[in-house]
Amino acid sequence: xxxxxxxxxxxxxxxxxxxxxxxxxxxxxxxxxxxxxxxxxxxxxxxxxxxxxxxxxxxxxxxxxxxxxxxxxxxxxxxxxxxxxxxxxxxxxxxxxxxxxxxxxxxxxxxxxxxxxxxxxxxxxxxxxxxxxxxxxxxxxxxxxxxxxxxxxxxxxxxxxxxxxxxxxxxxxxxxxxxxxxxxxxxxxxxxxxxxxxxxxxxxxxxxxxxxxxxxxxxxxxxxxxxxxxxxxxxxxxxxxxxxxxxxxxxxxxxxxxxxxxxxxxxxxxxxxxxxxxxxxxxxxxxxxxxxxxxxxxxxxxxxxxxxxxxxxxxxxxxxxxxxxxxxxxxxxxxxxxxxxxxxxxxxxxxxxxxxxxxxxxxxxxxxxxxxxxxxxxxxxxxxxxxxxxxxxxxxxxxxxxxxxxxxxxxxxxxxxxxxxxxxxxxxxxxxxxxxxxxxxxxxxxxxxxxxxxxxxxxxxxxxxxxxxxxxxxxxx
Amino acid sequence: xxxxxxxxxxxxxxxxxxxxxxxxxxxxxxxxxxxxxxxxxxxxxxxxxxxxxxxxxxxxxxxxxxxxxxxxxxxxxxxxxxxxxxxxxxxxxxxxxxxxxxxxxxxxxxxxxxxxxxxxxxxxxxxxxxxxxxxxxxxxxxxxxxxxxxxxxxxxxxxxxxxxxxxxxxxxxxxxxxxxxxxxxxxxxxxxxxxxxxxxxxxxxxxxxxxxxxxxxxxxxxxxxxxxxxxxxxxxxxxxxxxxxxxxxxxxxxxxxxxxxxxxxxxxxxxxxxxxxxxxxxxxxxxxxxxxxxxxxxxxxxxxxxxxxxxxxxxxxxxxxxxxxxxxxxxxxxxxxxxxxxxxxxxxxxxxxxxxxxxxxxxxxxxxxxxxxxxxxxxxxxxxxxxxxxxxxxxxxxxxxxxxxxxxxxxxxxxxxxxxxxxxxxxxxxxxxxxxxxxxxxxxxxxxxxxxxxxxxxxxxxxxxxxxxxxxxxxxx
Numbered sequence: 001x002x003x004x005x006x007x008x009x010x011x012x013x014x015x016x017x018x019x020x021x022x023x024x025x026x027x028x029x030x031x032x033x034x035x036x037x038x039x040x041x042x043x044x045x046x047x048x049x050x051x052x053x054x055x056x057x058x059x060x061x062x063x064x065x066x067x068x069x070x071x072x073x074x075x076x077x078x079x080x081x082x083x084x085x086x087x088x089x090x091x092x093x094x095x096x097x098x099x100x101x102x103x104x105x106x107x108x109x110x111x112x113x114x115x116x117x118x119x120x121x122x123x124x125x126x127x128x129x130x131x132x133x134x135x136x137x138x139x140x141x142x143x144x145x146x147x148x149x150x151x152x153x154x155x156x157x158x159x160x161x162x163x164x165x166x167x168x169x170x171x172x173x174x175x176x177x178x179x180x181x182x183x184x185x186x187x188x189x190x191x192x193x194x195x196x197x198x199x200x201x202x203x204x205x206x207x208x209x210x211x212x213x214x215x216x217x218x219x220x221x222x223x224x225x226x227x228x229x230x231x232x233x234x235x236x237x238x239x240x241x242x243x244x245x246x247x248x249x250x251x252x253x254x255x256x257x258x259x260x261x262x263x264x265x266x267x268x269x270x271x272x273x274x275x276x277x278x279x280x281x282x283x284x285x286x287x288x289x290x291x292x293x294x295x296x297x298x299x300x301x302x303x304x305x306x307x308x309x310x311x312x313x314x315x316x317x318x319x320x321x322x323x324x325x326x327x328x329x330x331x332x333x334x335x336x337x338x339x340x341x342x343x344x345x346x347x348x349x350x351x352x353x354x355x356x357x358x359x360x361x362x363x364x365x366x367x368x369x370x371x372x373x374x375x376x377x378x379x380x381x382x383x384x385x386x387x388x389x390x391x392x393x394x395x396x397x398x399x400x401x402x403x404x405x406x407x408x409x410x411x412x413x414x415x416x417x418x419x420x421x422x423x424x425x426x427x428x429x430x431x432x433x434x435x436x437x438x439x440x441x442x443x444x445x446x447x448x449x450x451x452x453x454x455x456x457x458x459x460x461x462x463x464x465x466x467x468x469x470x471x472x473x474x475x476x477x
Numbered sequence: 478x479x480x481x482x483x484x485x486x487x488x489x490x491x492x493x494x495x496x497x498x499x500x501x502x503x504x505x506x507x508x509x510x511x512x513x514x515x516x517x518x519x520x521x522x523x524x525x526x527x528x529x530x531x532x533x534x535x536x537x538x539x540x541x542x543x544x545x546x547x548x549x550x551x552x553x554x555x556x557x558x559x560x561x562x563x564x565x566x567x568x569x570x571x572x573x574x575x576x577x578x579x580x581x582x583x584x585x586x587x588x589x590x591x592x593x594x595x596x597x598x599x600x601x602x603x604x605x606x607x608x609x610x611x612x613x614x615x616x617x618x619x620x621x622x623x624x625x626x627x628x629x630x631x632x633x634x635x636x637x638x639x640x641x642x643x644x645x646x647x648x649x650x651x652x653x654x655x656x657x658x659x660x661x662x663x664x665x666x667x668x669x670x671x672x673x674x675x676x677x678x679x680x681x682x683x684x685x686x687x688x689x690x691x692x693x694x695x696x697x698x699x700x701x702x703x704x705x706x707x708x709x710x711x712x713x714x715x716x717x718x719x720x721x722x723x724x725x726x727x728x729x730x731x732x733x734x735x736x737x738x739x740x741x742x743x744x745x746x747x748x749x750x751x752x753x754x755x756x757x758x759x760x761x762x763x764x765x766x767x768x769x770x771x772x773x774x775x776x777x778x779x780x781x782x783x784x785x786x787x788x789x790x791x792x793x794x795x796x797x798x799x800x801x802x803x804x805x806x807x808x809x810x811x812x813x814x815x816x817x818x819x820x821x822x823x824x825x826x827x828x829x830x831x832x833x834x835x836x837x838x839x840x841x842x843x844x845x846x847x848x849x850x851x852x853x854x855x856x857x858x859x860x861x862x863x864x865x866x867x868x869x870x871x872x873x874x875x876x877x878x879x880x881x882x883x884x885x886x887x888x889x890x891x892x893x894x895x896x897x898x899x900x901x902x903x904x905x906x907x908x909x910x911x912x913x914x915x916x917x918x919x920x921x922x923x924x925x926x927x928x929x930x931x932x933x934x935x936x937x938x939x940x941x942x943x944x945x946x947x948x949x950x951x952x953x954x
Contacts, residue, residue, distance in 0.1 A: 006661040007639055009631070010672035013660065018674070018695040024681065031677070069664040075699060115681065126634035127642055134637075154486070157603035158800040160611075161640035162484055165604055168637070183490065184483040187546040195487035197495070200508070200807040203819050204501065204592065218495040222552060230822050230950075261825050313800050322799040323635040323790050330677040342680050345707050348738050473707075 025116040030332035033109035043451030049132030050098035090418035099434030139175025145293040150178035155316025220252040256284030272305035376459035390457035502593040507809035510586035520928030526609030527575035567895035576911030616652025622770040627655035632793025697729040733761030749782035853936035867934035
C-alpha cells in the first residue's frame with residue numbers, strides 16, 4: 001500500500017503547526033465533504049473511492065525522511081515535527097456507502113476529529129472522492145445512454161496519469177461499465193478485462209486478411225476484428241466474414257467486429273447487413289472513437305447497429321466536466337468543551353454552508369422509490385413514525401410534509417475513535433449495489449440532459465439553526 | 478519506484494501472444510508517438526514526462542503474481558507466460574528533450590524494438606507523456622497570461638487522483654509555475670512549496686482579527702492572510718492591516734493577502750488602495766478561485782491589482798481540454814530483415830501517418846529564432862550547409878527554401894539497445910530549459926487565443942516516399 005501521508009497542501013501543515021502553537025490542536029472539529037453541482041449538469045452523482053479513502057487513513061504515517069523534508073522547509077517547530085512522528089488518526093469518519101447516488105450540498109463524508117488530524121486529511125480525502133465519484137458518475141451516464149448494451153472502458157492512454165487510469169477503471173466499473181482494457185486495474189480489483197487487437201496488428205501483416213486469420217488462429221472465439229485500418233466496407237468487413245467462415249467451419253463461434261473511425265451509424269448499418277447476409281447477424285459490432293453519452297444517444301437515435309461500446313478519453317477524463325468540485329467545510333468546532341455550529345458567509349451566497357453536526361436521510365415512498373433527502377442535525381429522531389416536514393434550504397416558503405414514508409440514514413461509520421469499522425466489499429459487489437440503488441431513483445432524475453432536480457431539504461431544526469445563525473451574523477472584527 | 482509493468486491494455490498482451498504464435502515477435506518495428514492538435518487550440522505543446530517514461534522502462538518486470546494473474550485469464554500460452562518472466566526492454570527509444578515546445582504530427586518519442594516489446598509499452602508511454610505534456614502546456618499558457626507574475630499550483634484536491642496531483646504539480650512547474658501547494662510533489666521533485674491558511678483557520682477563532690494575529694504570530698513574514706471569509710473590504714483587509722501594523726512594529730515585513738471569491742478586479746483594486754493608504758503598497762495580493770489563462774488575461778485587462786495567482790482545478794485538469802491526444806503509430810516494420818515504411822489510411826485523411834524511420838529538425842534563422850521544423854528520414858543529411866527545401870505535408874504546392882539557417886536535431890537517445898543513456902536533470906533545470914527554449918519561439922505562436930500555425934513540413938525525400946506510398950496503395954484484400 002502506498003503511503004500518501006505527505007500528499008497534502010502545505011497550508012494544512014502550516015495550520016497544524018499554528019494550532020499547536022496556539023494550544024488548539026486537540027480541539028475537536030467537524031468537517032463535511034460535499035459538492036455543489038452534479039457533474040455534466042446531470043441529475044445525480046455516484047459516490048466512489050471510499051475503499052481508497054479507508055486505505056489512505058489506515059496508512060497515515062510520517063516516515064523519517066518525510067520529517068526530514070519538512071524540517072528542511074524551515075517553517076515548522078521541532079515540537080511539531082516530533083508530534084508528526086507519532087501521528088495517527090484518532091477521530092470518527094462517516095460516509096455514504098460506496099456506489100450511493102447523492103446530490104449537491106449533502107454531506108457525503110463527515111469527519112469529527114482533533115483539528116490537528118482533520119486538517120491533514122482534507123486534501124487527499126477530496127482528491128480521492130472527487131475523482132472516483134466523477135468517473136463513476138460519467139460511466140453511469142454513458143451506460144444510461146447505451147440502454148443495456150455493454151460499455152467497455154478503454155481510456156488508460158489518455159487518463160491523467162497512472163492512478164487516473166487505474167482508479168478511473170475501478171470507478172467506471174462501479175458506475176456500470178462491463179469491463180476495462182486496463183490489465184493492472186483488472187488484477188488489483190478483480191474486474192473483467194477486455195481487448196483484442198490494434199491497427200498496428202493489421203499493418204504488421206502483408207494483408208488485412210492474413211492479419212485477421214492470424215489473430216483468429218490464436219483466439220478463434222475471442223477475435224473482435226478491427227475492420228477500419230484500410231476500408232471498412234471495401235475490405236474490413238469482407239475479410240472479417242472470410243475469417244468468420246473459416247473459424248465457423250472449424251466449429252467456433254465468431255465474436256464480431258470493431259469500427260474505430262468514420263460514420264459509425266452508416267458503417268455499422270452497412271456492416272450489419274453484410275454480416276447478416278453472411279449468416280452472422282448476431283455477432284458483436286463494437287464501436288469506438290471519442291464516444292461519450294451524447295454521441296451514443298445520437299447513434300442510438302440514428303438506428304446504428306452497434307451493440308457494444310468502447311469508451312475511452314471522454315469517460316476516463318469526464319472531458320466535458322473534468323472535476324467534481326467537492327469541498328470540505330468546517331461545520332462545527334469545540335469551544336470550551338462544546339461542539340459549536342460554524343458557518344461561512346463568503347462573498348457568494350450559494351457558498352454558505354449548512355452548520356452543525358449533521359446526518360442525511362433518504363425518504364422513500366410506499367413504492368420504495370426515493371422521494372427526497374433531508375439533511376438534519378445528528379441528534380434528531382426521524383424514524384418514519386411521525387409526519388415529517390422538510391424545508392427548502394433557500395426558498396423558505398417551500399416545504400413538504402411526508403406521512404406515509406420510511407427513511408434510511410445514509411452516513412455510515414468508517415472509523416470510530418480512529419479504529420476502522422468499515423467492511424470491505426469487492427468492486428463487483430459495489431457495482432451491483434450501485435445498480436440496485438439506481439432502481440430507486442425515478443427516471444426524470446437520470447435523464448442525460450435537463451434532468452429534474454431531486455429534492456434535498458433541511459429538517460426544521462437545522463433550518464431554524466441556520467436561519468438564526470445568519471440573522472445573528474455581524475461582520476466580525 | 479512503482480512497477481507499472483501490468484499497466485497496459487489487454488490487447489497489447491493478446492497481440493504479443495499472437496505475434497509469438499506467428500513467430501513474428503522478434504521482428505523489429507518502429508513506432509512514433511505524436512499528437513494531432515495542441516491543447517486548448519494553442520500554438521504549441523510543451524513535452525513533459527520524459528523522466529517518468531525512463532523510470533517506467535527501467536522498471537519493467539513481470540512479477541510472479543502478475544504472471545499468475547495473466548494465467549488466470551485463460552487466454553495466454555504457457556510459452557508466452559514463460560517469456561514474460563524474463564521480459565526486458567532491449568530496443569532504442571529516442572525522444573525530444575523534456576521541456577521542448579513541439580507541434581502536431583511531429584514524432585516526440587520514437588521507439589525501435591522487437592514488436593513484442595514495442596507493443597507492451599505503448600499504453601503507459603502514452604499515458605505518461607500525454608498527461609504531463611498537457612499540464613505543462615496549460616501551465617505555460619497560464620504563465621503567459623500572468624505576464625511575469627508568479628503563478629502557484631493549488632489543484633491537488635481536484636486533480637484526477639493522486640498521481641495527477643503529484644505529476645501534474647511537476648509538469649506545472651516545468652511549464653512555468655513558481656511553486657506548488659503539494660507537499661509530496663515538493664519532496665519528490667525538489668520544487669518550491671507554498672501555502673498559508675484556509676477559511677477554516679479563520680472560522681476556528683472567535684474573530685477574524687484573532688485568527689490573523691495568531692497566524693502572524695507563528696509566521697510573521699510568511700502570513701498571506703485570506704481576507705474573504707466574511708467580508709473582504711469590510712473586515713478582511715482592515716483586520717489584515719491591523720495585523721500588518723503589529724508585525725511591522727516588531728520589525729517584520731508583512732507578506733500580503735489572498736482573495737478567494739467575489740469580483741477579483743474590484744476587490745483587488747479597493748484592497749490595494751486600502752493597503753497603500755496604510756503604507757503596504759508593495760505587499761502581495763494573491764488571487765484564487767477557479768482561475769485559468771482566460772480569466773487572468775481579462776483581470777489583467779481590467780487593471781486588477783493582483784500580483785500573484787493561485788491556480789487550481791482548471792490548471793491541474795486542463796479543464797477546457799482535458800487530454801492531449803497523443804498516439805503511437807507503426808511507421809516501419811522489419812520484413813525479411815529490412816525496415817519497410819508503413820502507412821495507415823483510415824477513414825479519415827488527417828489520420829494518415831508519416832511513414833518510415835524519421836527524425837525532426839528545428840530550423841533557426843540568423844536571429845536564433847525557430848522558423849520551422851522539418852520531419853525527415855533518419856538517414857538524410859541536413860546540416861545547414863546546403864539550401865534546404867521543405868514541403869507542406871498536405872498542400873504539396875506549398876514549399877519553402879532556407880539558405881541561411883542552422884538546424885538542431887530534436888530526437889535524442891534515451892535507450893540504446895535497452896541501455897539507458899539518458900542523463901537525468903532536476904525539475905528546476907528542465908523548467909529553465911523550457912523557459913529558454915520558449916525565447917526562440919516568435920510571440921505570434923504563443924498567443925492564448927488564435928495563435929498563428931508554426932510550420933512543420935516534410936523533407937523532399939519523406940514527401941516523395943509518402944506520395945509514392947499513397948499512390949501505390951490499393952485497398953489490400
